[in-house]
Structures are given as C-alpha cells and as structure tokens.
Amino acid sequence: MYVLGCIDRRVTIYSQQVRGLNLAAALVAGEQVSVDDDVVVVGAGAAGLTCAAGLRRLGAKVTVLEKNSTILSLFRLGSQRWLHPGVYDWPLDGWNRDRAGLPVLDWEHGQVNSVLRQLEDAWEQEGDGANLCFDVGLIGIGDAGEQPRRVTWETGTARTRTVILAVGFGLEPTPLADERSYWEADSFDYDRKDGPQRWLVSGCGDGALTDLFRLCIQDFRHDRVLLDFTEDQRMGELREQIRQIEANASIQRDPAKLHDAYEHLNAPWVVEAMQQRARSHNVTLVAPTADFLNAQASPLNRFLAGQLFRARRFRFLQDRLKSVDRANGKVVVRFKNSAVQHFDRIQRRHGPESALASGFPAIAEAVEKDRRDRQVRPTLTDQTRDRFWVAGAFGEPRTPGGVAAARAAAARTSPRREQRPNAGAFQPDSANHIAGSTQLDRDAAAAFVDDPNLARVEDELGGVRIRPSRPASPDAEGSQFESASRNESQGQTLLASTLIVVIVGCLVLLIVIWSL
Template structure:
C-alpha cells in the first residue's frame, strides 16, 4: 500500500509536539527500541519532512547524538542539501557499541513476524547485517566516514547545554569538554541523545547494557548462589535466562530454541494470546493457554529443562512478569519456557512483586527492600542483584526539561489513542527508494552512479523468492508479485526477474511451473539465482546468476504451486480467447479463411464451454492438458512455449466448428476431453508429437482408446487399415470397453480447411458424414445399438 500524507504526518507527530515545531525527539519514548528501529525512525521522519516540504536545501540543521538514530538523521538531512552539524557528547560516534560483544540483529525483536530472522537490515544508507555490536559498529563508522558529504560536519565531545526558541529558529548551545560553549541558530533540531544511564538503586552494581553481559558464565558456582533480577523488559528477561541457563549465549540459545518450535503455529498462538490485551497487560495467563501447549509438544520445555543450572537460584521481581509490549515476544516466549521448565526443580525460580525502594550491602551480599512474595516482604540475602529498570531519561534531558515534558505528554496521548504505533517500525519500500534516489543524484562518480541506477532498476523489476525461517515457508518480496505477473504474463511489455534466494529443496514444484511461465512470457520473465545458491541451480541453463542482494519489501505468501499452474492455464485460456475472437471475425492462423456462417457461431460455443470449464477446475486442467499434449499415461501441461500455440489455437477452432455438426461437450473422460452422442469420448488436441514421433504415426486405434479425434496435426484416413479391434469377447460399451473401432477423425488437413471456408450446411454435412461413418462401423463390426 502506497504511503499517503496521513502516514507522513503521523511519522512527524511521533517525534514533534505541536508547541515546539521543528524540534524532533527520535524514539525517546517509543517502547520498541533497537539499533535498527532507531535508524528507521530517523529515516522515515526525514522522508516525511521532505515529502511535506518541511525541510529544504540550504537550511541549517542540528542533530544531537551520534548513535544509530543520529548518524541516520544527519545523513538523511545532508542528502536533502541541508547544512548539517552532528554533535556527539562522547569522543566518537557509535561509541556505546565500540567494544560490545552483544548480538545486534536488525529484526529479531519483530519475531514472530515474517522476516524477523532475516539477518540483513536492508537500508538505503548505513546498511548492516547481524553480528557482535563492536563489529557492526566498526563497519558503520567506516561507512559514515567514507560517505559523509562536505555539508555534514561532526563535532565530538560536545554536550547539550540549552535549547531555546527564537522566532522561527532554535538557538542551540553546546559545551565542549574544555568548557568552551558553541552557540548557533538552526531551523531544525533532531534530538537523538539516547536514553541515559541505567537507573541505580542503593548499593546495586552499575550495569552497562552494551558492555556488561550480565550473569552468564560457563564456570560453576562454588556454592549455590542466590540471584535477584528486577525488571520485565528485554534486559531483565535476558538476564533471567542467563542466570539459570548453563553456558548461556543469547544468540546460540535463541537459534536452538527456534529450531524446536513450530514457527507458523506459534505466530498464530501469540497473536491469539495478545488479542484484546492492552499495552502493559499481563500476558502470562494467555501465553500459558495458547503458546505453552505448542512449546510442550515441540519439546522446547524439555530442551530448556535440560539446560538448567543447579548451582543458582533466581528471584525474578516484576509486575507483571510478562507484560504486553514491554519486551520482545521472543524473549517473553523463552522466559515462559524457562518458567515451565524450572517447575521440575523446586526452589530454582521464584517471583516477587513491588517497587524496589533500596538495596543495601550486607557483607559480600545484598539485601533488597520493597518487593514482597505472596504479601510477605522478602527477607533474604542475595549473592548478586541486577536491576533493569530502564535508563533515567529525565536526567539525560535535564537541560531541556520543559520541552522534554511537553513532548512526553504529547507522545503518551498519541500512543493511547493509537496503540498500533507501538509496533516495531519497518522501513517502507518508498522510504528506501526515496533516499536511494537522493543518494544517486548526489553521486559524482559516473561509474558508481550508473551502478546505482542499474541496481535500482533491478530492484524495481525483481520478485525475490526466499525461505523465511521464522514462518518456515516460502515468501516473495518485491514491488510486484507473482499474482500480478501471471495475470498478464503473455502481454508483458517490460522484463521482470524472479530471483531465487533459496535452493531446489525449498522451491519444490514451484520451479517447474515458473520455468513454463518464463516461456509463456516470450522472454520477458527472467529466472535468476543469487550467487549463494546459484550452484544448486546451475544445471538449468536458463537460470542466470545475480548478486545476493535483498529487497526492502515485506515478505508475502507465495501462491501455491497449484495456484501457479492455474495461472498458467488461465494464461493459455486468454490466448485461446484471442484465437477464437480472430476466428469469429473470419480467419484463423494455420487454418485460413473461415466462412462467416460458421465463424459467427464459434464465440457462442466457446463461451458455453468456458463456463463449463470454469465450474469444474479439474475438467479445465485436463481439457487444456490434452489440448496441448497427448500422453497416454502422463499429465504434461502446456510448457508455455509460443511455438506450440498455433497448433493449440487451430485445434480448438476445429473443435468448436465440429460442434456445429456433432454436439460436443467438455468432459472429464481421459484419455479424451469431450463427450458426444451421449457417452462417446472424443479427444481434441493440438499435439504434434508423442514420444518424439509425429502424431500421424499413431495409426492404430487401440493407441487412442477414443471414439473421435479432432486434431491439428493428424491426417485424414489415419485408421483406414484398422476398422475393427477385438476385445476378446467382452461386451462393449462406449466408455469402458477395452477396444475401439477406428474413430471419427477431423483434422486441420487441406480437405477440412477448404470445408471451413464453405457454407455451414456443407460443413455440417461433412461432419455428419464422418461421425455417421464411425457409428456405422460400430454397428456393423461390434454389434449392438448405434450410439445416438
């Protein structure tokens, strides 16, 4: 669905309060905060400002904060031609992640949505793939340093001092580490300052999210240690897992956990559990009802139970333990599994509720004040306490407290009115294309500019098929989709590329029909494989290799193979429709002129047949299959090749014309596809060869097992030498007997083409004569009544 002005206005409103125009807070109060989501929020905000003509070239723009949102916002404004100053309090950009061993994954917090396990961010600038924080940071810093334009300057070791409104501008004062102030006026100010340090309570140790990985350790405790973790956000839940899971590694554990669950069913169960629950509501009862049975049946509980440590106990303080929207669904589901698994070890995991008012040291241990269990205050010494109550945002924004409070009230009201805005943001394809086009315009190197234009055109014309590990199914991505392509594939005027980003084991039967659709397109549909899987497809010479790039579009269901086959049949029907229309006007390629008295009835008959075929899909499939290829034991559908169309079209026209003398009806009657005369079987086909031999070579009626043949490649008198076939005495019936007399035969031979150019009475007489001769042979040589 295309973006609208309402979308742009909504994106702006998520960052700007009406009282403070052109002052933007990026993600400050949004509940789903990840490295990727902050990049997306920055890009779509600047996209919206550009589309609503609220940011233009030459304006002075300040960006405060050199993290994920800050570098994205500064670059986005710079490519609009603004004069941008990026201020960073630390000594370098992205410094928080500079030594971090934590896993950075662009989409995993969107799980179980499609694409949530995709390792690539797919961004128009500062793109990245999953990895340790330090490695990702280093790649992005290198990209920033290399791509930063001259109208974007970076000022490091600068802290925000004040921000005041002055007419239509903002006066921003920054202070360097040496105390030197810098005061400037800006038309726009983007605040991407992060969220402050983790709140500290009493004697609790200070923990840094990026550098302190919490309690995970491969070393066994000398004595059983008691742990206290407070918080139900991602930090608290991850720490709870790390306390009780042996040799915990978030990335490996998550991967192993996901291998054991039914992804698609789990997604549906989570959706059912969250349905109707407000943001912050207790999820545990609903998850226990909908999700826990799946985890149990898929052995996920057994897996977690097998990893439990026996040298630690945990008290988890949270209210509620699992709150809707407070943490990533994946972390919540894994904690649900931990809760259930811990029931196998009494005392391993307990819970408390209530605000932590103080934490005091008691020797080498800690005493926690405030929380209670079952109404009784906790009276226990803990070996380690971990408080994950989130950062102190008020302290971070103390210098601009008034603007901060106004925006917080504005943002809270916005989310209360539209809870869907709390969902993790995904970059819209239009936003990707918007910035990609701006970057291309600004590219000065001709070779690079040309490469960008080619890549953009390739994205526009591509449909990517890949295997989605989150849903365990094939998905398609692209500006277009297979359904649209197939709907008019024979009339395509520009090329499309189907990019296979999965191997044959994932494509299955889809591949066969895609190859046929490629032929039906007349060369407009290209089948390509990404370099990482190309070797698996290289045996098919029609598959070309393309770079393993990604598309910025959300994954959608791929039509089933049956739906694609149906699309191929529909394509053939459209071509046959055109042939019938031409014939109705008095001419058919491969046949020549058709007398108007015959031609005038063809469309009416075909319309009746089409209605019958549409009502019976299996009949339609068999009718078209036999029209294309006569295989006495197979099901070889139309291969999409244009060189076969002339025969198929002329065969159909001859079949429709034959109806003028002998009433024919489409039917499920293999090896034929038409009934006539009650229960007699006819085969109408444009087939040219059977097993590489011309169709005319099959002059033995027993090879056909039908009562009439209407062919575009047969010959008159094909069965003159075999009027009678014996059935070893079995009583014959037209549909079930094992023998046939020589069938009636009408072909596209010179004789019948001349008759088609004559009056309808002459044509009918000839058709009647052919079928009467068949009836006479049946009566004379097989006995019994003549089929009416």
C-alpha cells in the same frame, strides 16, 4: 524541533535507525528541509547518525552535536551482547534476516563491538561533509518565533529552521559497584570457579528478561535459540497464536489477560531445550505485579520467559525492593512485603534515567503524555519502526544526480497514511506555527516545540490539525468563552425566529383554507 526515538517502546538499534530515516524522508516530503538547508542533530548515537546520514544524502547541511568525545558512545562500554536487526520482529515473517538492509549505515548481526566497527566505517563514508562536534555540554536553542533559530553551544553556533533531538534514552543507575547498566561489560555469561551463585533480577521489561535468560540458559542468544526452536513444525501454529494475542485489543488492554495468554502457551520442545541447556545459578525474578509477562517486554521475551517458568529455571517473587545493601560479601535485600533475603548478586532493570529530561526538561515535559500513550501500544503494531520511505528515496550518494534523484523519490511519498513517512517523533507545535502546514502523520513529527505556548495535536482524516492549547493572553480564555456563549445565544435566537415564522405560516394557511 523534532524529538526522535526518545519516547518509543521498541528501542532496538535497527528500529532507532528506521525512525531516523523515516524522519529524514518526512522532512523532505513535507518541504520542511530543502537542499543546502542547515539542520542541527543533537546526539551521535544510532538514531542521530542515521538521520544525519539520510539528510546528507538528500542535500542538507548537517551539524551533529555530541556530549561525549566519540560517536556511538554506548557501543564502547564493553558490552558482549549480541545485536540482531530483526529478532524482536518475531513472530512476524522476515525476523531472521542477517542484515539490517538500510540505505545508509547498514550492518550485519554480531556482537556489539562488531556492529560498532561496521557503523563507524559506514559513517566515515556517509558523514563526509557533516560538521561533527564532540564534548558539547550546554546547548541553547532559540524560541520558535526566531526563524531561523539560533542554536548555541560552548564552542560554536548555528542558525537553522530544523533541530532534531536524538539524545537516546539514557543510562540506568547502578547503585552497587558490581551492578551494570545494560550496555556495560558484565560477567553474566561466565560461571564462577567457586560454584553457582544466587542471583536476584528486578524488573520485567526486555532488559530484565534478557538478563534472566542469560543467567538461566547456557550460551544464550536470541537468534540462535529461535533458530533451534523454529525447526520444530509445531512452532508455526504457536507463532499464529501469538499474532492473534497481539492483535486482540481486549487482551492488550488487560495486563492479567496478557500474562495469562502467554503463560498458557505450551511449547514442550522449548521447555525441554531450556532444561538441557540449564545453568546452575539459583535465580529469582522480582516484580511489583504478578503479571510479569506484560506489555513492558516484547512478544518474544514474554514467550521465552513463560516457557522458562514452565521449565522451573527461576523463581518468581511478587514484591518491591525496599532497600539493598552489602554486608559480609552478600547482597542484603529488604522487600516491602517479604522477609529479608541474601543474594550473591543483584541486577536491577528499572529503566534508564531520561536523557531527554536531563538535557531538555521542558521538552520532556511537553512529550510526556505521548510517551505514556506509546508505552501501552502493542509492540508488533508499533508503526514508528516500519519503513515509510519509498524505494530509492535516499538514492546513491556517489552517482551523478544522486541527491536530486533521492529528493525526487522522497517527494513522491504519498500523503496517504499507509505510505506517509512515519518518524516516531512527536511534535507538539507552536501556537504561532501555521496550522495544518505539516500534513504528516502525527507519529512522523509535528513542528517546533515551543515552551510555554504548546499546542494540542488533533488527528483528523489521517493528517494533523494544530490548535493552540493555551490562550495567547490572560484575557483570551475569557474572550473565547464569551465568544462561545455569544455564538450559542445567537444560535438559540435564530432557532426561535425560525419556529415563529413556521407557526405564523401555518396559521395563515389554516385561515385561507377555512375561508374557502
């Protein structure tokens, strides 16, 4: 069982698609999936559909289970956000490409509804032959000992050796009627006729900072703003400073150092442009830490937020929300350490309710440690979003020999780390699975989540070694301890014997020399 794109930091549409194709290539390269093998993909979002399309190209039979009544359901909530495949790669080179450039389900930057149409058209071609099931509620997955596993849902059943959970991150709660989840339609970009409003934005991740920009800068779009800023020759030096910050492990481990490094970046031409494009809203950003330019956001958003703060376009408040209510048309906010304040609107960006934990709680618990580890990794060095499949790995589906050529290309993937497919999927393995049979990078996947008998993944020489993390029986732990003690005792006995032999030998040698 593979968990795809549910626990990673970089969660753009493009990065989720790359993880899906990396996993498809990794499964073929590791001989986990062969031609005509049945694969079940849970989730018909960008990651799930792209992975399914890649597996179809490689000759697998794919069933996609989706809880909603359509594919790409998040894209249908009316959001006016602008999607771009590379803007969050800034300051790395190539960020300003217009197309994703993917072998399947490719798309060009645009508003959400435009990207939706492109992906729908691409899936209509690539998904031909896939079994797509909608309105799927409860899903039953057999244990790892059952091979192939039996997967059941309300209206169907399948047997497979490979299950891919691509259920996404979930949606944010929206306690007030006029709050919106990240993908829902909102009115942030429009000015009210009755004048500017007083806004409170809570959070310091990418979602919160993007909403902050939209409220403070007229007609804000990441790619448009960056293109305007990069015309200044001083931007080259600034980009290099940011690369150095992101490559500095000491800075990345210390939230205060990271915040200060971005706060001290000085781009007066950016500040001036932000002041010229300023909207009239009175905006407050609240976060529980003073270091709001932290690892929760991308380098791009940290940089822009730092310059927006220099431009004095928002007020920052270090505090926590205690309660939020509506009274007399105002939002009444009680803070933990500050006085009660009244706002016209509030938008909380505290993260989504985990779709993985909701649908598959045991699996969510199994990958929780890895999820936390990933949250502290620098985003620019997150390899799960890098392409690890070789050129031509997915071939051309409509040409003679396309599947065979694609599989041959995928199988040529080197086992070396720098070329190995990396799916961004963590796989705590079953203790019953053959150790070391999956020689893929630990980020590429591990095999078969099996609760409660999970296993520990240990890096070794760039590969993975799977070892049981729990004893097979109640007495196994004691037996292992006794075995270790016995081995230690045997080692001590051997050492003592060796010393005795050496001492006796020396005495004999001295006697011989004395007699001569």
